[in-house]
Amino acid sequence: MAKVKNSYFLDSMRAQEKWRVEECINLLPSENASSPQVRALLSADFSNRYTLPIKKVYAGEYLENTYRGTRITNDVELKAEEVAKEVFRAKHACVQPLSGHIAAMITILSTTKKGDTILAISPDNGGYDGYAPEYIPDILSLRSFPLPFDPAVHNVKSEDTAELVKKKKPRLVIVGASSILFPYDLGPIKDACRTAGSTLAYDGSHVLGLIAGGEFQKPLKEGVDILYGSTHKSFFGPQGGLIVTNNKDLDEQIRKNLTWRVIDNAHWNRIASLGQALLESRRFGPQYAKQVVKNSQRLGKELKTRGFPIMFEQLGFSKSHQLLYDPKKLKAKFGLGFNDFSVRLERSNLITDSVGRLGTPEITRMGFKEKDLPALADIFIAAAKGENVKKDVKAMRDRFNLDFRFDS
Ligand SMILES: Cc1ncc(COP(=O)(O)O)c(C=O)c1O
Numbered sequence: 001m002a003k004v005k006n007s008y009f010l011d012s013m014r015a016q017e018k019w020r021v022e023e024c025i026n027l028l029p030s031e032n033a034s035s036p037q038v039r040a041l042l043s044a045d046f047s048n049r050y051t052l053p054i055k056k057v058y059a060g061e062y063l064e065n066t067y068r069g070t071r072i073t074n075d076v077e078l079k080a081e082e083v084a085k086e087v088f089r090a091k092h093a094c095v096q097p098l099s100g101h102i103a104a105m106i107t108i109l110s111t112t113k114k115g116d117t118i119l120a121i122s123p124d125n126g127g128y129d130g131y132a133p134e135y136i137p138d139i140l141s142l143r144s145f146p147l148p149f150d151p152a153v154h155n156v157k158s159e160d161t162a163e164l165v166k167k168k169k170p171r172l173v174i175v176g177a178s179s180i181l182f183p184y185d186l187g188p189i190k191d192a193c194r195t196a197g198s199t200l201a202y203d204g205s206h207v208l209g210l211i212a213g214g215e216f217q218k219p220l221k222e223g224v225d226i227l228y229g230s231t232h233k234s235f236f237g238p239q240g241g242l243i244v245t246n247n248k249d250l251d252e253q254i255r256k257n258l259t260w261r262v263i264d265n266a267h268w269n270r271i272a273s274l275g276q277a278l279l280e281s282r283r284f285g286p287q288y289a290k291q292v293v294k295n296s297q298r299l300g301k302e303l304k305t306r307g308f309p310i311m312f313e314q315l316g317f318s319k320s321h322q323l324l325y326d327p328k329k330l331k332a333k334f335g336l337g338f339n340d341f342s343v344r345l346e347r348s349n350l351i352t353d354s355v356g357r358l359g360t361p362e363i364t365r366m367g368f369k370e371k372d373l374p375a376l377a378d379i380f381i382a383a384a385k386g387e388n389v390k391k392d393v394k395a396m397r398d399r400f401n402l403d404f405r406f407d408s
Helices: 008-023 036-042 071-087 100-111 158-168 186-196 208-212 248-256 268-305 327-334 338-347 361-366 370-384 390-398
Strands: 056-058 061-063 092-094 117-120 143-146 172-175 199-203 226-230 241-245 322-324 357-359
Touching: 008 390, 036 268, 071 092, 071 241, 071 268, 092 248, 100 172, 100 199, 100 226, 100 241, 100 248, 117 158, 158 186, 172 186, 186 199, 208 226, 208 268, 241 248, 268 322, 268 357, 268 361, 268 370, 327 338, 338 370, 370 390
Parallel strands: 117 143, 117 172, 172 199, 199 226
Antiparallel strands: 056 061, 092 241, 226 241, 322 357
């Protein structure tokens, strides 16, 4: 095999930036673009540093921190927590989880014991695969059962869930999903959880940027005990995770599951970067979140009008950053399944996933407004029919913001 060139990784960085940033339009709901400030912080000196403010006795001496030189790093974490509390209107925040999955692991570890039962949305209904019995529940020796779900409205059946909670008395109920279009009716679920002594958690990985901006729903206010998720999907931060709660005992449990259980080095460059994104959300989040939702609704409408099988028209297509399209109708119209269809779109530099979702976070960060979506829908349909529209995609890309700076 040829030796990897000394310049390979720097070359690949330039190639990636040229392609994915300058030439593509990204319609993935799981990705976003962050500001130059958020990206700069990722390569700051914090990326080379440790801090471990765990008090312990070592070689007969009492240590406040295993490392020195941590004055600024420690403060960065505290300030990031402070802004997270403000943005999510929560009493406690933890910014250490390295990703949404790790935030889920910490939450589940902090709320369950071996042999307990948890309920979560099945991957068959767009739930996160990590909660399927063979993944996190297997590692933590938990039993996982699916929440009752109505595919016709793509939502959890709240009353049936409440009944199931009363019957099974699970230790933990998790709402939130990878495919999420509409807010959950949390009232009945919350009441049943209180009665059964279950913790109610909200995996907001996908909708965190909307929740931060006051859109979609307000899980903590509506009664969930804990909200957690990824910080890089509809939220425009670095890749990572966070957890917020109003419950002091839960916060204490979470802290006990950080150092040496799920985390050692929490990557303080990521935390500084997340802090910056949270500050941006404090200022620009509401406007951004509203526009994301308006863009997904309008994109849904424009695609549907052009005969593309976007689902849930009767419900206004979506109240989130996502749209779903129908696999059977896709096959009937274009002769392709989700995967081959997404490959076809990628040939025109339209980036989507291969599970039938479209997302509007990144185009919103580029500056797309509703008026821009008919033209995008035209390009999308041409690509869908098999035309190569790379040039049109590039021309459209060039009309928008390339550096994702927030206006100040
Ligand atoms: C609902 C949900 N939870 C958790 C995760 C895991 O997040 P991460 O990729 O940040 O670990 C995902 C990722 O797609 C997700 O969709």
